[in-house]
Structure formats: structure tokens, C-alpha cells
Amino acid sequence: MIFAAALAAPVLISAAPVQDSAVDQVERHLRSVDSMVAEFQQIDRNGRVLTGTMSLKRPGKIRFQYERGVPQLIVADGSSLYFIDYQVRQVERWPIGNSPLAVLLDPDRDIGKFAxxxxxxxxxxxxxxxxxxxxxxxxxxxxxxxxxxxxxxxxMLQGWVALDSQNNRTTIRLSDQRTNVPVSDRTFRWNDPRRGGRP
Known part of the structure; x- marks a missing residue:
């Protein structure tokens, strides 16, 4: 219910003035988080719901491991963000800084200028x-x-709503969040389906 109430707001107030206290509090939180593991629920613009486990390690690393049977993976390895589709053996890549997720992955990012x-x-x-x-x-x-x-x-981060440049909306809701726990760098390795790799 808390998340649902908050989700209604972004459509209405995109031009709201900056409130330094809220932005500063978020910046303090982000600077205090080195890693996080959580369960996630993803809802895309068509209402499709997927679940899985998110692992985050700053700087620059995140992995969305989808539920069994979903042949997709999203992972950032410290420099690039990848969307991997094992079913069609396709890989898409973006620099991390070109993704909305950069705010979570870059501890040196000054969000005050953009928040x-x-x-x-x-x-x-x-x-x-x-x-x-x-x-x-x-x-x-x-x-x-x-x-x-x-x-x-x-x-505590509850989730986010991301809009890409085509206004495609993706909602992520988190649960069972555990912050500043050990996360191995091996978590952010992935098998390249173009070379016959499996998830």
C-alpha cells in the first residue's frame, strides 16, 4: 500500500521544486550503501510481471536475475549495462552513465543538480x-x-519507476532488502549467448 500510494505521484508533479532536505537525505543514504541484495517484482508498460533477485555492488555493478524460466538477464559489470536475451541470443549494451540506474550505481554522482x-x-x-x-x-x-x-x-529503498526516452515505463518493487552485505564480484559475470553461453 505504501508503494502504491507513492507511485501515483510521479505523473502529477514532474515539475515540483527541489526540496533540499529530501534530496540531501537520499544522497546521504546512497553514500551509506555499498551493496544490497533484494527480491524484486518488475512491471512493464504492458502490465507483465516478472520476479527475481537483485544484487547491487557499488560502484557500477548490478544484476537482475529473473525467475526460473525467464531467459533474460540484466547486468552491469562496472562499466557497461547489458540486457541479455538467451532465447534469441542477443546482447544490448549501454554505458552505465547513459542509464537511469546510474543514480544507484555511481557513488560520486551529484544528484542534487538533477533531482x-x-x-x-x-x-x-x-x-x-x-x-x-x-x-x-x-x-x-x-x-x-x-x-x-x-x-x-x-x-530504505522500496523501488523505482523508470521512463526511457520513448516513455516506456518500468516499475521495480523491492522486498527483503539487505544492505551492506557481502556480494562477490563473480555475481556480475555473465555468459555470452552469442558464443553459446547459457544463463
Whole structure:
């Protein structure tokens, strides 16, 4: 219910003024997180729902391991973000900095220049929208946090809504979040289907 209430806001307030306290709090949280493992639910623009496990390690590494039977993988290895489709043996690649996920992966990124606070109906929720107006092709991302005194920086990431340059919307909801836990660099290796590799 908390996430659902927050999701309604991004469509209405994309031009909201920056509220330094919210943006600063998110920056403190991000600087306090070196790694995270969580379960995720992904909802695409057509309403298709997929689940899996997300592993994050800063700087620059993230992996979305989808549920069994889904022949896809999204992984960033520290320099590039890859979308791998094992069914059709196709790999797409982007520089991490060209992705909305850069805000989560780059600990040195100054989000204050690109972030706007998103008002929510629940005082327990902090939400910010991040996009670079000079590079609309990078898309935008609205991050949603719940206040939690025991979490890094007093916030726990609940998920996000990403819009790509074609306004395709993808919603990620997180659960069972564990921050600053050991995550091996091997997690972010992947098998190239163009060379016969399997997921």
C-alpha cells in the first residue's frame, strides 16, 4: 500500500521544486550503501510481471536475475549495462552513465543538480525524480524510499519507476532488502549467448 500510494505521484508533479532536505537525505543514504541484495517484482508498460533477485555492488555493478524460466538477464559489470536475451541470443549494451540506474550505481554522482523532490501522501515516504535535462535520451527515474531509523542514512529503498526516452515505463518493487552485505564480484559475470553461453 505504501508503494502504491507513492507511485501515483510521479505523473502529477514532474515539475515540483527541489526540496533540499529530501534530496540531501537520499544522497546521504546512497553514500551509506555499498551493496544490497533484494527480491524484486518488475512491471512493464504492458502490465507483465516478472520476479527475481537483485544484487547491487557499488560502484557500477548490478544484476537482475529473473525467475526460473525467464531467459533474460540484466547486468552491469562496472562499466557497461547489458540486457541479455538467451532465447534469441542477443546482447544490448549501454554505458552505465547513459542509464537511469546510474543514480544507484555511481557513488560520486551529484544528484542534487538533477533531482526534484516528489510529494507523497505518506509522511513515511521520501521520493525523488532524477533526470538530466541536457540528455533526455538517458530517461528518468523516480526513486521511492521508506523512512527507517535502522537503515543506512535513515532510508530504505522500496523501488523505482523508470521512463526511457520513448516513455516506456518500468516499475521495480523491492522486498527483503539487505544492505551492506557481502556480494562477490563473480555475481556480475555473465555468459555470452552469442558464443553459446547459457544463463
Amino acid at each position: 526534484r523532490s516528489v510529494p507523497t501522501r505518506d509522511p513515511r515516504i521520501v521520493s525523488i525524480e532524477v533526470h538530466d535535462p541536457d540528455h533526455p535520451e538517458y530517461g528518468r527515474i523516480t526513486l521511492i524510499f521508506q523512512k527507517d531509523g535502522s537503515a543506512p542514512g535513515g532510508l
